[in-house]
Amino acid sequence: MAERTLVVVPTFEESASIRSILARIRSAVPAADILVVDDNSPDGTAEIVARLARTDPRLAVLVRPDKSGLGRAYLSGFRYALEHGYDYIVEIDADGSHDPAELPRMLELAESGHDLVIGSRWVPGGRVSNWSRVRQAISRAGNGYSRFMLGSAVRDITAGFRVFRADTVRLLLREPTSSQGYCFQIEMAWHTERAGLSIAEHPITFEERAEGVSKMHLGIVAEALWRVTVWGVQKRLSPGQVARRSEG
Numbered sequence: 001m002a003e004r005t006l007v008v009v010p011t012f013e014e015s016a017s018i019r020s021i022l023a024r025i026r027s028a029v030p031a032a033d034i035l036v037v038d039d040n041s042p043d044g045t046a047e048i049v050a051r052l053a054r055t056d057p058r059l060a061v062l063v064r065p066d067k068s069g070l071g072r073a074y075l076s077g078f079r080y081a082l083e084h085g086y087d088y089i090v091e092i093d094a095d096g097s098h099d100p101a102e103l104p105r106m107l108e109l110a111e112s113g114h115d116l117v118i119g120s121r122w123v124p125g126g127r128v129s130n131w132s133r134v135r136q137a138i139s140r141a142g143n144g145y146s147r148f149m150l151g152s153a154v155r156d157i158t159a160g161f162r163v164f165r166a167d168t169v170r171l172l173l174r175e176p177t178s179s180q181g182y183c184f185q186i187e188m189a190w191h192t193e194r195a196g197l198s199i200a201e202h203p204i205t206f207e208e209r210a211e212g213v214s215k216m217h218l219g220i221v222a223e224a225l226w227r228v229t230v231w232g233v234q235k236r237l238s239p240g241q242v243a244r245r246s247e248g
């Protein structure tokens with residue numbers, strides 16, 4: 001059977017950019033299916049996708065009742081992908097920060113045996129464009145701190161542009177995840193690394209969004225700081241027995 005790919009696009013208030021990113025994904029990976037996971041955006045993002053899906057059987061939208069964080073949205077998308085028998089699962093932002101044209105190469109890397117492929121800003125060849133100095137500093141500091149606390153070798157552990165083999169996700173979801181927000185990305189990559197699976201970082205250019213606003217806020221940074229600190233301390237106290245999951 002041919003291998004099947006699901007591109008999961010989490011959205012909250014992305015009505016200005018959703019049409020464009022869906023068209024770009026479709027043109028970059030025509031054989032892939034697309035699932036938008038929307039947290040009941042007041043700006044009608046889900047309604048736009050639902051209208052497009054009426055004439056595109058390979059596009060679907062999952063509407064969640066409330067805004068409950070990027071991590072929770074991705075979990076819903078992952079479960080959908082596993083239930084529907086996909087072989088590869090893609091994560092990509094809806095705002096155009098990630099160029100879907102990188103996906104064929106990232107999928108090739110996954111097909112060649114990497115369990116997780118990260119579109120990385122912080123490896124040679126990777127860069128950011130139009131990102132404020134503050135956001136660059138937060139990203140670099142977050143990655144540096146995570147590498148130090150968790151002993152991770154991943155250069156862009158917070159990145160939101162990824163290809164997972166479905167088996168990787170199946171393994172990760174055997175235990176409940178604790179992260180609500182963008183910390184989910186750190187948790188998934190670190191657990192993949194700890195499981196001894198293969199991670200490749202593919203250099204990308206991350207473009208600051210042209211429309212809409214970032215959903216990043218202080219609470220998201222605080223959650224990541226807190227959880228990475230706890231995981232890092234637990235790792236030092238009982239190596240090999242990290243209580244990665246602190247809640248359901």
Ligand SMILES: Nc1nc2c(ncn2[C@@H]2O[C@H](COP(=O)(O)OP(=O)(O)O[C@H]3O[C@H](CO)[C@@H](O)[C@H](O)[C@@H]3O)[C@@H](O)[C@H]2O)c(=O)[nH]1
Binds near residue numbers: 013068070093159216
């Ligand atoms: N469903 C849902 N989607 C969400 C939520 N919060 C954010 N999103 C969606 O998640 C994507 C990323 O959100 P942005 O707000 O655009 O993120 P960013 O500030 O540009 O952050 C980028 O950098 C982070 C740190 O490196 C990354 O962790 C993140 O994935 C992204 O690439 C967008 O498609 C946005 O609509 C949520 O609570 N629910």
